[in-house]
Amino acid sequence: MIMGSIGSNLQEVKRRIDAACAASGRNANTVTLLAVSKTFDGAAVREAHAAGQRAFGENYVQEALAKIDGLADLRASLEWHLIGPLQSNKTRPVAEAFDWVHTIDRLKLAERLAAQRPPGLPPLQLCLQVNISGEASKSGVAPGELPALAHAVAALPGGRVRLRGLMAIPEPAAELQAQRAPHRALAALVHALNAQGLALDTLSMGMSADLEAAVMEGSTLVRVGSAIFGARA
Ligand SMILES: *Cc1c(COP(=O)(O)O)cnc(C)c1O
Numbered sequence: 001m002i003m004g005s006i007g008s009n010l011q012e013v014k015r016r017i018d019a020a021c022a023a024s025g026r027n028a029n030t031v032t033l034l035a036v037s038k039t040f041d042g043a044a045v046r047e048a049h050a051a052g053q054r055a056f057g058e059n060y061v062q063e064a065l066a067k068i069d070g071l072a073d074l075r076a077s078l079e080w081h082l083i084g085p086l087q088s089n090k091t092r093p094v095a096e097a098f099d100w101v102h103t104i105d106r107l108k109l110a111e112r113l114a115a116q117r118p119p120g121l122p123p124l125q126l127c128l129q130v131n132i133s134g135e136a137s138k139s140g141v142a143p144g145e146l147p148a149l150a151h152a153v154a155a156l157p158g159g160r161v162r163l164r165g166l167m168a169i170p171e172p173a174a175e176l177q178a179q180r181a182p183h184r185a186l187a188a189l190v191h192a193l194n195a196q197g198l199a200l201d202t203l204s205m206g207m208s209a210d211l212e213a214a215v216m217e218g219s220t221l222v223r224v225g226s227a228i229f230g231a232r233a
Pocket of ligand 1: 036083209225
């Protein structure tokens with residue numbers, strides 16, 4: 001990684017988001033940039049924070065907890081999102097330390113997070129991960145099982161978790177049109193759930209390689225790692 005480049009990389013990613021918004025008639029302030037800091041250290045997060053970035057995504061619970069701890073002095077102005085797989089036995093520290101979890105793919109996880117979210121904190125914001133490309137190796141709920149899960153999570157009592165939307169990691173594709181198809185499919189799933197009475201406002205989709213396609217299809221939150229922090233080891 002070239003030192004001092006995080007600020008300029010952030011500017012370039014925002015320029016790409018703005019261009020994709022302009023190309024699709026969207027207002028640029030409807031897309032949140034989540035900086036994916038997995039494998040990068042707290043100093044990199046500090047540098048991005050100094051450049052104005054506030055929302056950060058992490059994949060690995062243990063790595064994230066250490067980083068969140070080391071950046072405790074910035075906690076009030078940071079938002080931490082878990083975007084990697086979550087095991088049932090790791091829900092408690094996640095419920096205590098994070099603001100968002102994007103990878104809910106079964107009711108049990110949401111139930112545990114709801115039970116474990118400390119009362120003094122705002123509700124934990126949740127997205128359901130959908131296996132939108134139908135890849136056997138990918139986690140996420142199958143589209144056919146999504147409505148039942150979404151209604152069950154939205155109906156959890158107690159107000160400790162709030163269902164915000166859907167997240168997906170589509171199969172990589174080189175061409176813009178091929179990239180757009182799975183993002184369009186995820187957007188259609190959100191619209192269908194809202195037509196059934198839910199009030200989802202978040203589409204977590206788009207990464208370094210396909211953020212334009214995702215924004216054109218309605219992404220409200222792009223998760224960008226390597227284009228900000230550099231290639232991962
Ligand atoms: C690593 C990761 C990203 C960021 O990927 P880049 O290609 O580096 O932008 C986004 N979402 C998830 C779920 C990831 O694991």
